[in-house]
Amino acid sequence: MVVCLSNNYYVCTGCALLCDDIEVELEGSSLVKVHSACRKGVARMKGCETPLECAVNGKSTDTDTAIKEAARILSNAENPLIFGHGNSSSQAQRKAIAIARKTGAYLDDTSSFCQGPIIEAILQGKLRTCTLDEVKDRADVIVFWGADPSSSHPRHMSRYSYFPRGKERQRGWEEDRTAICIDVRKSDTAEICGNNGTYIIPPGEDAEFMDALVSGLSNKVPKTSFDFDKKRILELTNILKKAKFGVIFAGLGLVYSLKDLEPLFALMDKLNSVSSFHLIPMVGQYNMRGSNHNIFEETGYVNRVKFGTEVLHGPEYSVVEALKEKAVDAALIIGSDPLSSLPLSVARYLTEIPLITIDPCQTLTSSKSDVTIPCALAGVESGGTAIRMDGVEVEMKKIIETDRLSDEEILTRILEAL
Numbered sequence: 001m002v003v004c005l006s007n008n009y010y011v012c013t014g015c016a017l018l019c020d021d022i023e024v025e026l027e028g029s030s031l032v033k034v035h036s037a038c039r040k041g042v043a044r045m046k047g048c049e050t051p052l053e054c055a056v057n058g059k060s061t062d063t064d065t066a067i068k069e070a071a072r073i074l075s076n077a078e079n080p081l082i083f084g085h086g087n088s089s090s091q092a093q094r095k096a097i098a099i100a101r102k103t104g105a106y107l108d109d110t111s112s113f114c115q116g117p118i119i120e121a122i123l124q125g126k127l128r129t130c131t132l133d134e135v136k137d138r139a140d141v142i143v144f145w146g147a148d149p150s151s152s153h154p155r156h157m158s159r160y161s162y163f164p165r166g167k168e169r170q171r172g173w174e175e176d177r178t179a180i181c182i183d184v185r186k187s188d189t190a191e192i193c194g195n196n197g198t199y200i201i202p203p204g205e206d207a208e209f210m211d212a213l214v215s216g217l218s219n220k221v222p223k224t225s226f227d228f229d230k231k232r233i234l235e236l237t238n239i240l241k242k243a244k245f246g247v248i249f250a251g252l253g254l255v256y257s258l259k260d261l262e263p264l265f266a267l268m269d270k271l272n273s274v275s276s277f278h279l280i281p282m283v284g285q286y287n288m289r290g291s292n293h294n295i296f297e298e299t300g301y302v303n304r305v306k307f308g309t310e311v312l313h314g315p316e317y318s319v320v321e322a323l324k325e326k327a328v329d330a331a332l333i334i335g336s337d338p339l340s341s342l343p344l345s346v347a348r349y350l351t352e353i354p355l356i357t358i359d360p361c362q363t364l365t366s367s368k369s370d371v372t373i374p375c376a377l378a379g380v381e382s383g384g385t386a387i388r389m390d391g392v393e394v395e396m397k398k399i400i401e402t403d404r405l406s407d408e409e410i411l412t413r414i415l416e417a418l
Helices: 037-047 065-076 092-101 116-125 132-138 156-161 188-191 204-217 231-241 252-257 263-275 287-297 317-326 346-353 407-416
Strands: 022-026 031-035 080-084 106-109 142-143 178-183 199-202 246-250 279-282 330-334 355-359 372-373 385-386 393-396
Touching: 031 037, 065 092, 065 330, 065 355, 065 372, 065 407, 080 092, 080 317, 092 106, 092 287, 092 330, 092 385, 092 407, 106 287, 106 317, 116 279, 116 287, 132 156, 132 279, 142 231, 142 372, 156 246, 178 188, 178 231, 188 199, 188 204, 204 231, 204 252, 231 263, 246 263, 263 279, 287 385, 355 407
Parallel strands: 080 106, 080 330, 142 178, 142 246, 178 199, 246 279, 330 355, 355 372
Antiparallel strands: 022 031, 385 393
16 A cells, blocks of 8 residues: 655545645555644545435436526526525536526525624625734734634644734734633633633623723723623723724624624724724635635625625525525526535425536435436645635645546536526
8 A cells, every 4th residue: 555645735525724834645546644634624625424425316327417507497497596506616606696696596605604694794895804824923902702713723823823923913812812702601712711801691682792892992881781890891802902903803603692793883984093903704615705705706795695687695595594484496506415414494495496416415305306417526636726714816626536527517518408
């Protein structure tokens, strides 16, 4: 057995950090070991436990036949849904948008029920942001709000945010950085931030805590309807005021708590009137932000759109509402598993309409699909580009060869067959 350590560095697609320092060991044309990646990245790069098989109506078939059947389903549908994209290359996402435009489809992705509003605000220039490299080199105050990167993005704190020694932060976390955790529970990240750096607030009270911080930053006495030590709030505002380069990492806990982003806008505006603060969304899927950028370039919106004689946008065009109202009559799912991730009462309707799945791996959604088309695993079996959680574009290189087509190639052929 001959094992070769690749001399190249590769990009991990385990999450939206898109770590680009990954080394691998190859045995012939097989990837056998992954170095530098976290546990999530290793699992992702080693591939599927159960690879998806090419099939139409439960019977194995060739890729050409499956692509023709997928095109037939989409052509016959009056209101198809195209959903997924977060685990696809940017090139594939642009092909999906072209298919949606050609078929008059509903187009949505997982940001529709997570980080979409924050990314849209960033793209519209309503929230100040920065890159992870700037965080590593310059950040002295780091706030993890409703986020637990120790669990969700295992290399986040060591590679970019808290522990590394940057150009202007040579003394690192010991002397040059302050980490704050604002959450509803004592998470693993909160343990790192310590008792003095952790602020536990009741679920759903993020907006009120933001208002209290704005008051403190304005030299007013902060008030909360829930029991919280005002002295601690003022201590926190003093830390935030002194920041030379601050950053808030906004997690799903923050997003789900806010009814709208106005309290966050007010806090960021106040922070930037007394110090210097930026915000980065803690995106999960490796190219969900790429999907938002690509749809925004095409339509001016990041998700929840419906193509036709004009582009329509609104909550009624989200995947959740489209399925609840049974407004769609076919669905193309790309690199996602809505039957597992959405409430069953909503997702069940997918089993009642013609369903197409493109994915490297077998999923619950693929098991209920009329057409399944396996694709190459991006970042391992195919290349392309993706956009990191901070908006930086990253190029992915192919590591090993495969007979499977990339998701971009499959979508290109579906588009040509329409």
